[in-house]
Amino acid sequence: MHTKEDKIFQFIGHAVMIFLSFCAVVPMILLLxxxxxxxxxxISNGYSFIPEKFSLYAYEYIFKTGSAVIHAYGISILLTAAGTLLSLAVTxxxxxSLSKPGLPGRNFLSFxxxxxxxxxGGLVPTYMNYTNVFGLKNTFLALLIPGLVTNGFYILLMKSYFVSSIPGEITEAALIDGASEFQTFSRVALxxxxxIVxxxxLFSGIGYWNDWQNGYIYLTKxxxxxxxxxxxxxxxxNIQYLSQNTANVRNADVGLASIPSVSIRMAMAVVGILPVVLIYPFIQSNFVKGITLGGVKG
Incomplete structure (x- = not known):
């Protein structure tokens, strides 16, 4: 039976969550x-939740080179899928391994x-290593590899989960029953x-999907x-260049008049985040399912 204090706490909690959800959804609606x-x-009237004059020209401008956009989407999907799987495997x-007390050099590796x-190392040494030593410049691996070696936080987060949330009795029982260390990891611990996986x-996938810096640095040709x-x-x-150099471009005033310089920024943001927004509800369900997985049985 819920007491009066419990009901007040639930009401305040629901009110806070509704407010936070409102703060998250409203900018997305305004963006769309x-x-x-x-x-x-x-430009003349500013941003509004109700379009005073409806137009899809910004999207038409983006997709007028349809094959390039579709190809770029394919690269992003492949990069996100491969990067997420490899990142999870490494992590x-x-x-x-670091969660095992008997691992030789465990403290050193954790540190x-x-x-x-x-x-x-900084951007310059990193660039020199990836281009001169590993030869990743202008390759697909230049988009993939950097994200695999910069996830120390994820490794320590998962290590803490293995140590604190998975009872050692379970893994010890599996080893006593004849399971190898890898079988214990893949069939019991994982x-x-x-x-946490x-x-x-989800974090790794969003990171790979939103990444533009690696392509900007390593893809020159x-x-x-x-x-x-x-x-x-x-x-x-390109749009910013044309806008800032109107006087140096022949017939620039005619060309710039047809470029949606402001609304296209909003359309680009929608195009960039739309797949993540659509996929997230399906991924989010895994959190609830994972929490209900087994534990130590009495």
Whole structure:
């Protein structure tokens, strides 16, 4: 039976969550409405939740090179899928190893992973290593590899989960029953760690999907390897260049008049985040399912 204090606590909790949800949803609605508002109307009247003049020209401008956009989407999907799977493989294997008390050099390895969270080599040494030593410039691996070696926080987070949330009695029982260490990891520890695996997988996937810096730095010639974020970034840079150099471009006033310079930014943001918004509800269900997985049975 709920007491009066419990009901008050639940009411306040629900009110706070509704307010936070409202704060998260309202900017998305404004972004979407601005992307379908006529560019000149948007410039003169500002942003509005109700388009005063409906227009899809910003999306038409983006998709007028349809094959390039579709190809960039394909690169992003492939990069996100491969990067997430490889990142989870590296993170879970290393975190499980570090969670074992008898691992030789465990403290040193844990400190080494933690140290990478405090200091980095910087952009210039990183660029020189990836291009001169590993030869990743203008390759698909230049988009994939950097994200695999910069996840020290994920490794320590998963290690803490293995140590604190998976009872040692379960893994010891599996080893006594004849399971190898890898079988114990894959059939016992990993299913019980589904909540943290889903969480880190979601973070890694979003990180790969939103990444534009690696493509901007390492893809100087292979524009066919541009992800959707790189392609949209290049498009907005071209528009900004034309806007800032009108006097130096012949017939620029005629061409710029047809470019949705403001609404296209909103449309690009929608195009970039739409797949994540659509997929997230299906991924989010894994959190609830993972929490209900087994534990120590009496």
């Amino acid at each position: 409405m601005s992307s379908v508002t006529d560019n000149n109307t948007l 879970t294997l290393l975190a499980y 080494y992973v933690f140290f990478t969270m405090l200091f980095s 299913p019980l760690a589904k909540p 889903a969480t880190i997988g 292979r524009t066919d390897l541009y992800s959707i974020q790189n392609l949209l970034n290049r498009m907005i840079q």
